[in-house]
Amino acid sequence: MTTKGKILIVEDEFIVANDLQQMLQRAGYVVCGIASSVHKARILLQQHQPDWVLIDIILKGDYSGIDLGNELMQQHIPFLYISANTNQRTLEAAKLTRPHGFLVKPFREKDLFIMLDIARYKLQTEAGHDERPGPAKAGNIRLPVEDAGSHTAETLEKIRIVAPADTSVLITGESGTGKELVARAIHRLSRRSELPMVVVDCAALPVALIETELFGHEKGAFTGADQKRIGKFEQAHYGTIFLDEVGELTPDAQVKLLRVLQEKEVVRVGGDVPVKIDVRVIAATNRQLEKEVAEGRFRLDLYYRLSVFPIELVPLRKRKGDIPLLADYFMKKYSEKNKSGVEKITESAMRQLASYDWPGNIRELEHLIERHVLLATGKEIAVFDLPSAVTGPGGEEGGKLKTMDEMERDHILTALKASNGKVSGPGGAAELLGLPAQTLYSKIKRLGIKQAFK
Structure with a gap:
């Protein structure tokens, strides 16, 4: 042997x-x-x-x-x-x-x-031994500022290494660190770039519809199935599928996803003929999947299928040197989009940004800049209205360092209080946090938050 x-x-x-x-x-x-x-x-x-x-x-x-x-x-x-x-x-x-x-x-x-x-x-x-065909070396391709400014040099190098291969990628990091941006950069630099990247928000999938959403159904498969439906995996054939918040999938959905990844085929609900698929899988989560596996909430075999090439994103509070570049980029982006005439963020305003801990990471920074560009009455932003009551991530209570779940819970509670308990719709907590409402509902349930505020 x-x-x-x-x-x-x-x-x-x-x-x-x-x-x-x-x-x-x-x-x-x-x-x-x-x-x-x-x-x-x-x-x-x-x-x-x-x-x-x-x-x-x-x-x-x-x-x-x-x-x-x-x-x-x-x-x-x-x-x-x-x-x-x-x-x-x-x-x-x-x-x-x-x-x-x-x-x-x-x-x-x-x-x-x-x-x-x-x-x-x-x-x-x-080691670079993956010999499957791909485009010109990704290392020769320059990433735009929205990618380069959003991620560390180490992350950018990982994007360049993995993009030409068909390797499964697992992107981890706190909410708002730019996981979808990384997925799009990988797809854009891959040999599948001319084909679609299909995005699936796993946290927003209703449990009863997960199978039909991902794998499709045949006409007459169930009451109301008046015509055949092509699922997300078939839509991504020859392209990329991005499974956002994959850690939110139910155990049953994990089993079905694992089978698709192993067999490289789907069977539509109500059908019996397997449909072969050629899809590059990128997944993302803000959970610690190693801990989820250890505690029995996430399948070990699915974890290994997804995390062939892991990329962990650093929170904004740990790389504040990137804030001026990002703030300037977002200011120009929304100034041009809204024709507001804003041209500058003053030094004192930049110092404000640097002094804040950014629990919502890059997404929070982007939304803050967009809001102040819209509110600006002149050509510069001189001061930012930053939350003062929020305890930044890593804040200590009685000398004890908070866990990631505790910090996320505190941040969601702050948003819920600011919105008077409203989750979805204009002025709701989901809008304040830059999250789909269904994703926020899932987090509220997981973290045991009661939706009642005085």
Whole structure:
């Protein structure tokens, strides 16, 4: 049997390590050693130079698996975490070491090999070994200011790397960080750019209509189906489908989506003939899908199918140096659109923007600039009316750092109070936050927010 590569197992539980070894050997991998500590792992790494390292996070001794992950990242040795620890802080620390996968114990043998196959493909993509045809190298194409200003240099480089391939991309980040902009940039630089990019807001799909919306239906499939309907996947044939807020899909919808991604075909509701599709999939979410997987709300196999090439967007509060470029771009955009004659944002107004924490990220900045361009009476904006009661993301209460869910909940509550509890329509919280009303309703339900304000 041809071997698939050498793997070093770093695991301090003998039974778990032994089971892993047997699974891997049956599948054609060579297990070149088992280490129960970081110290032993370092010795085996020098002796055997493995192709992959599987690491448990909690290990015996003074060093954790994350410490070893940091060392492997510096040495450019690919590795994956296997751990029972699903603490959010641990997941965040693990992600910083850029592993090629993360598997939560207990797991099925099938899950292990899905993770390894996806990890291998990720590695090939990063190394530029994907030989499928594409357009001219994306690195030679200049992205417009709305892309370049909205994202860090690292994000732009990832867009350039992944765009020519057909690799699935998972874009993560807080609401308002520009996930759809990244998806559109990837599509625009891909070999599918002349074909449609179909956008699906997963949070806004009614549960009863998810299947017919995504996969279509035949005439007479159900009461009211007076004619055949082509679903979103068929509409995107040979193009790109963008699954926004994919973390909001129900478990049943996740199963159906996984089948489509695996089989590359859809069956319309009421039909029995599979329809082949050729679609490039880009998904986005503001949830931490690793945590959702660990807590049983998101399928592990679907997560690995979607996150072949992850791109994480940095919130605006962590890159305030981009604010002047973005503010100037939005000011010119809306000044030209509305023929308002606004030409400048004063230095003192720019300092105001820099002092704010931007819980709504780029979307909030854009809406603020648009509103003040419309309100301006002269050629410059000298002062911004910024929220003063909002606790910025990362704000502390009693010395305790807030979680992302707590910060998102606080921000939604602020918008609901400002709109007197109104969610949709003019002046509603959804409009203030720049979100579709159905998406906001979904977030309100998930975060346990009661819609009652005095």
